[in-house]
Amino acid sequence: MQFDTSTGSSWKFGHRGRVAVFIDGNNLFHAARFHTIDIDYNKLLRILLGDGRLLRAFFYTGVDAGAERQQGFLLWMRRNGFRVVQKELKTFYDGTRKANLDVEIAVDMLSLAGRYDTAVLVSGDEDFVYAVNAVAYKGCRVEVAGFRSNTAPRLIDVADFFIDLGEIAELIRKDGSLQEDYEVGSFISSQDMPVPDIIRGQSREPLVRGVRTPPIDSVFSDDDRDDITGFRHPNGDR
Numbered sequence: 001m002q003f004d005t006s007t008g009s010s011w012k013f014g015h016r017g018r019v020a021v022f023i024d025g026n027n028l029f030h031a032a033r034f035h036t037i038d039i040d041y042n043k044l045l046r047i048l049l050g051d052g053r054l055l056r057a058f059f060y061t062g063v064d065a066g067a068e069r070q071q072g073f074l075l076w077m078r079r080n081g082f083r084v085v086q087k088e089l090k091t092f093y094d095g096t097r098k099a100n101l102d103v104e105i106a107v108d109m110l111s112l113a114g115r116y117d118t119a120v121l122v123s124g125d126e127d128f129v130y131a132v133n134a135v136a137y138k139g140c141r142v143e144v145a146g147f148r149s150n151t152a153p154r155l156i157d158v159a160d161f162f163i164d165l166g167e168i169a170e171l172i173r174k175d176g177s178l179q180e181d182y183e184v185g186s187f188i189s190s191q192d193m194p195v196p197d198i199i200r201g202q203s204r205e206p207l208v209r210g211v212r213t214p215p216i217d218s219v220f221s222d223d224d225r226d227d228i229t230g231f232r233h234p235n236g237d238r
Contacts, residue, residue: 017117025061062099126152
């Protein structure tokens, strides 16, 4: 199965059914920054959805409570169809500040398995190898999306399919003419977004258009911008 770049949003064959997307925000941020790509998350989600029906899109990230621009970005994500899962950054002995959400991602992938047909994990972290295998054993298709040079080979090997974001970079890149403060409306309305049975009945924020999204490079603190060379084969806290 290969991505059809002529359409920009569909797969050449294979029905993907209900799709759940799990984005490791910090991991993707560092990889995209390494490749000098400012990602448009609406475009990315549309690409990852393909011909499937979106069940839920999760975005996991560490947060700095005092970073107003990051809070604004996360608000924009929530109002554009993403379920944001966040954890406060911790300060380590060497002065770096990190947050590890590997457990949260793995638990959500496993707990929702069976309610989706296809899981798309956006991460290059080798720590997810076991989780990907566990979800596959439950009968779900598992795809991994990431930049090949920043994705652990073992993670690519256990996936049913690998989506190399580097090969479709122009399809997920922000429009340069819009620059930093462009307004983006969600391509999925809040009314059209399906709700998993386990959270049915819970209130959801309505989509609010016209919220300005900050440049992705501004929503992570300097302390969270680790040395990219250490990110090529992620195997620990980020």
